Amino acid sequence: MTGKPPSHTPKDTHYARLRREHRERIQANAPAVDDSIVRLYGLHTVRAALLNPRRAKLRFLATRNALQRLELPEDIPGTTAEIVEPRAIDALVGADAVHQGVLLETRALDTKRLDALGEANLVLVLDQVTDPHNVGAILRSAVAFGAAALITTSRNSPQESGVLAKAASGALEHIDHVEVRNLADALTTLSQSGFQTIGLDSEGPAELEQSFSGGRIALVLGAEGKGLRQKTRSTVDTLARLDLPGAIRSLNVSNAAAVALYAARAHLLSRS
Structure with a gap:
């Protein structure tokens, strides 16, 4: 009765060691990837x-x-x-x-601080909207309707990328990006600065057009499907819905942003 043959011969082991050393040399000499x-x-x-x-x-x-x-x-x-x-x-x-x-x-473009908004009267706030295609489309609408800034959280938000910028079609260059660590704190600061913070919610108690009350507006939109987080819902000044009389009762977040921005801009123009 013969024993099992060895799983690898000394020759196999020698070539395996050479391949490993070759891979290590390549990794050591490879240029570092610059995430910026x-x-x-x-x-x-x-x-x-x-x-x-x-x-x-x-x-x-x-x-x-x-x-x-x-x-x-x-x-x-x-x-x-x-x-x-x-x-x-x-x-x-x-x-x-x-x-x-x-x-x-x-x-990547530098982000700005919340206290850099100056005299802005219209900003857009995203609550964990992570799809770069949606964020890019939202940026395009935000610039089209004259929003001064897009406010996102430092976590659970897409970073600047080719995909996001392509969807924005140049809008990335024409709007400030404000990054905050705590969205609830940022919304409180916005409210104290004179912004009416309005969270878009399909079950909001009032129609958006009837909810505007001031000369500075911060529209807050939540992620596709999940919507606004409970903490965000309890922090905004107002919860409002888009009036959708058709059979479909909800919109893609980028489409909802465009409609809401149009309504907000119309309200601000009516005050000027």
Whole structure:
């Protein structure tokens, strides 16, 4: 009766050790990943970022055709492009990203403090809205309706990214981003500063248009499906609903934000 053969021979062990040492050498020599670098892509997104003097532009890639379509001024620093083929950008952001032949590597924009709102009369507050596509779409509506800032929590909120910026279609460059640690405390501070904090809730006791009462408004929206957290609901000054007479009684959070912003802007204009 013969025993079981060894699971690996000395030769196998030798090659396994060589492979392991090779992997370790590659890892040791690999450049460190810089989490502060954001890759923005898409014509509207990249053009707006290039024209934003607050942006730290690190590397700008473009195809010849895309560079012509950008129609950039010649006197803007950081707008000299490396001319590449589309596959070079695919390799950086993935073949599924609709980059339209342009990519900008940059630093994320600095966030601001709550006390930097100044004389703003309309802001948008997100309570753990995490989908970057939704947040990007919300940013686009916020800029369109003249909101001064988007307020989010430092946790459970998406960070600036190519996906978020593409959905915002350039809006990221035109609005302040305020980041807070405790949303309930921030809402209390807003209220004490003269903002009427209005939480959107499908079961809110009053219609949104009938709820406005002041000259400074902070609209508060919750995550898709979950809505506002209980702490947020108990902290806002007012809970209000959108009047939806149709068969569908709720909207995607980005659509709800657009409708609410339109109503808030109409109210503020009526006071001026």
